[in-house]
Amino acid sequence: MKKTVKRVLAGVGAAIVLAITAVIVNFYVLSPKSRPAPVMSAPTNAEAIARGRYLVHHVAACVGCHSQIDDAVPGEPVVEGKLGAGRDFGEVPGSPVHIRAGNLTPDSETGIGGWTDGEVARATREGVSKNGRGLFPQMPYTTYRETLSDGDMLDIIAYLRTLEPVKNDPGTTSVSFPISMFLRAVPKPLDASPPPSPSPSDKLARGRWLLRTAxxxxxxDSVDDKMRKIDGMAFAGGMKFPLANGRGYAIASNITSDKATGIGAYSDEDVRRALEEGKGKDGRDLYAMPWSYYKGMTKEDKDALIAALREVPPIANIVPPSAVTAKK
Ligand code: HEC
Ligand code: HEC
Incomplete structure (x- = not known):
């Protein structure tokens, strides 16, 4: 072989080695995109704490995911003494993912007592934990990065700082390769605060914001068997929620405005009853639906939410019935 050909081949070889190295680095080493936690300072006045409490309990319902709950009771109430102390969601069936939502109480060892306000805000809106780990997007940070303004974020932190400290370590979420690789691409630093949440006087804008933030x-949304959202099937239902101790499962309803298979034929009162009393239109108790949190929304906010729901385009999708064995 001529020398030049050899040299070209060697060059190609080196380029391939470099490319493979780059891919490996990307796959295994690349941390999520993040920035140092911003410097922010939560207020401590009673009004801010009350606004934060409203968002944490009744809109974003952070405590519904971040507390041990009793799924045998419709509305998923928090187990006594465990408010905000974290939750182990268990293994995702059929996937190498075990999800655990962190302890948000001010306990300094197991909670966020030792976190700065900026670190809590970064985790909540940018998906990066205190130690730089990218968070599993069941934590709705991709929504919060677009809906929680600096003001809302700081009110939320103001309230979290007032929770009773509970010593409880729910453990750390574990995700194995290759899913871990895809997850790293989800967190993104925030370059500007989202706008302030719409005021209740702008009913539809407020309702759309509530629908997203909740x-x-x-x-x-409808998902396929790998839990991936199906395009064009927003709010069309069908996701399955197995309940603890083999008590069956609930299936999320189609809440699009389709008259036959969604809630298009529901009166506002029917929808309000689902949010306030946890009853389907047919009168059944709703399980896995966190209505007991939304129940505390103001009447104005519920009306706005219902108005925004009415705008959801109709999608005909028949959802099989839930099959729940009530607790004896
Ligand atoms: C749908 C369920 C859900 C809701 C609602 C939710 N979270 Fe989370 N959150 C999670 C899960 C699950 C994790 C753990 C993700 C991981 O570790 O990869 C998490 C992680 C976090 C973390 C990082 C904890 C740590 O130790 O790294 C913070 C902070 C947090 N959430 C704050 C909030 C706040 C504030 C709200 C409400 C505005 C909220 N979350 C609403 C599920 C939720
Ligand atoms: C944690 C998952 C979860 C969240 C978050 C959730 N839902 Fe649900 N929802 C469900 C499930 C599951 C059902 C069906 C329960 C059953 O059949 O036992 C349901 C049922 C309903 C129903 C009753 C419809 C019927 O079949 O009569 C309405 C209305 C509803 N949800 C609206 C909402 C609205 C509005 C929001 C946001 C503010 C929301 N849901 C958030 C899981 C959820």
């Missing part, structure tokens, strides 16, 4: 999508 993560109704995360349970009501």
């Amino acid at each position: 993560s109704c999508n995360d349970c009501h």
Whole structure:
């Protein structure tokens, strides 16, 4: 072989080695995109704490995911003494993922007592934990990065700082390769605060904001058997929620405005009853639906939420019935 050909081949070889190295680095080493936690300071006045409490309990319902709950009771109430102390969601069936939502109480060892306000805000809106780990997007940070303004974020932190400290370590989420690789691409630094949340006087804008911030999508969008959202099926239902101790499962309803298979034929009162009393239109108790949190929304906010739901385009999708064995 001529020398030049050899040299070209060697060059190609080196380029391939470099490319493979780059891919490996990307796959295994690349941390999520993040920035140093911003310097922020939560207020401590009673009004801010009350606004934060409203968001944490009744809109974003952070405590519904971040507390041990009793799923045998409709509305998923928090187990006594465990408010905000973290939750082990268990293994995702059929996937190498074990999800655990952190302890948000001010306990200094197991909670966020030792976190700065900026670190809590970065985790909540940018998906990066105190130690730089990218968070599993069941934590709705991709929503919060677009809906929680600096003001809302700081009110939320103001309230979290007032929770009773509870010593409880729910453990750390574990995700194995290759899913871990895809997850690293999700967190993104925030370059500007989202705008302040719309005021209740702008009913539809407020309703759309509530619908997003309450993560109704995360349970009501249709997904395939790998839990990936199906395009064009927003709010069309069908996601399955197995209940603890073999008590069956709930299936998320189609809440699009389709008259036959969604809630298009529901009166506002029917929808309000689902949010306030946890009853389907047919009168059944709703399980896995965190209505007991949304129940505390103001009447104005519920009306706005319902108005925004009415705008959801109709999608005909028949959802099989839930099959729950009530607790004896
Ligand atoms: C749908 C369920 C859900 C909701 C609602 C939710 N979270 Fe989370 N959150 C999680 C899960 C699950 C994790 C753990 C993700 C991981 O470790 O990869 C998490 C992680 C976090 C973390 C990082 C904890 C740590 O130790 O790294 C913070 C902070 C946090 N959430 C704050 C909030 C706040 C504030 C709200 C409300 C505005 C909220 N979360 C709402 C599920 C949720
Ligand atoms: C954690 C998952 C989850 C979240 C978040 C959630 N839902 Fe649900 N929802 C469900 C499930 C599951 C059902 C069906 C329960 C059953 O059949 O036992 C349901 C049922 C309903 C129903 C009753 C419809 C019927 O079948 O009569 C309405 C209305 C509803 N949800 C609206 C909402 C709205 C609005 C939001 C946001 C504010 C929301 N849901 C958030 C899981 C969720």
